[in-house]
Amino acid sequence: MPNVRVRVGQFATRRIWKSITWLERRMAATSPVGDKPFFPDDTFPWAKVLEENWRDIRRELDELLVHRDELPNFQDISLAQRSLTQDDQWKTYFFAGYGIDFETNRERCPRTIELLKNVDGLSTAFFSILGPGKRLHEHRGPYKGVLRYHLALKIPDPQDACGIRVGGETAHWEEGRSMVFDDTFPHEAWNETDEDRVVLFMDIVRPLKFPYAILNRLALKYIASTPFVRDAKDKHSAWEKQFETMRQDKGRAGAR
Numbered sequence: 001m002p003n004v005r006v007r008v009g010q011f012a013t014r015r016i017w018k019s020i021t022w023l024e025r026r027m028a029a030t031s032p033v034g035d036k037p038f039f040p041d042d043t044f045p046w047a048k049v050l051e052e053n054w055r056d057i058r059r060e061l062d063e064l065l066v067h068r069d070e071l072p073n074f075q076d077i078s079l080a081q082r083s084l085t086q087d088d089q090w091k092t093y094f095f096a097g098y099g100i101d102f103e104t105n106r107e108r109c110p111r112t113i114e115l116l117k118n119v120d121g122l123s124t125a126f127f128s129i130l131g132p133g134k135r136l137h138e139h140r141g142p143y144k145g146v147l148r149y150h151l152a153l154k155i156p157d158p159q160d161a162c163g164i165r166v167g168g169e170t171a172h173w174e175e176g177r178s179m180v181f182d183d184t185f186p187h188e189a190w191n192e193t194d195e196d197r198v199v200l201f202m203d204i205v206r207p208l209k210f211p212y213a214i215l216n217r218l219a220l221k222y223i224a225s226t227p228f229v230r231d232a233k234d235k236h237s238a239w240e241k242q243f244e245t246m247r248q249d250k251g252r253a254g255a256r
Helices: 002-030 047-052 054-065 079-083 103-108 110-116 212-224 227-255
Strands: 090-097 122-130 135-139 146-154 162-166 169-171 178-181 187-191 197-205
Touching (some): 047 054, 047 146, 047 178, 054 110, 054 122, 054 146, 090 103, 090 227, 162 178
Antiparallel strands (some): 090 122, 122 197, 135 187, 146 197
8 A cells, every 4th residue: 555655646746747847838938027048137126125235135144254164055955956066165044945934044134034025926045155266067947937036245356257157148246236047047157266256046936927827836835845845944954053053152152
């Protein structure tokens, strides 16, 4: 009987992923914003508010960067990233992932969270810290139902030494400015400077026409329920507890 349940579960999973693949193919024709590697900076109305207040976010980021070495490597949270990175030069600080909020992390950055409340369709949000000399080779994002948004927070000089190439088009970040792109186009990123490059990295639910918008929301809910996402959540929750303990220990040591 257990083997039968396993086979039924595997069959259902395959059918769901086939449906998601079919939905992805329909997105190009049903999205009001179209289908291209890069989108205008003002694709999302709320982006202007983030740009106007980016220095507030940067101040909270700078407080976290004091503990830069203790921040988690992306591949330590998400095992899927191990094909992209295996060193300690891609650090993360998560606020949300597939609808899951990381409360302790959010409490440390109250102004950032206040601003994120204005973001419609937020699926994932974190500080993405690309270390000196780090390069992410060409890859494809997992699902076309979201668009990728970057708010540039810390871009070292020379500015053109940090960049991203999406679908054969190259762009460079500018502090305080937005960047919107479709990460399901082949893309790569690099930081050829001696300092960290940091962006506020978000996945935003892709605008779609009815009924595809509803189907997309259901697909995202399913993805959030998969072992891949649940495992990442557990790993990040464990890191949050460890990090908070470390900060409290340092605080007590400094008070002596």
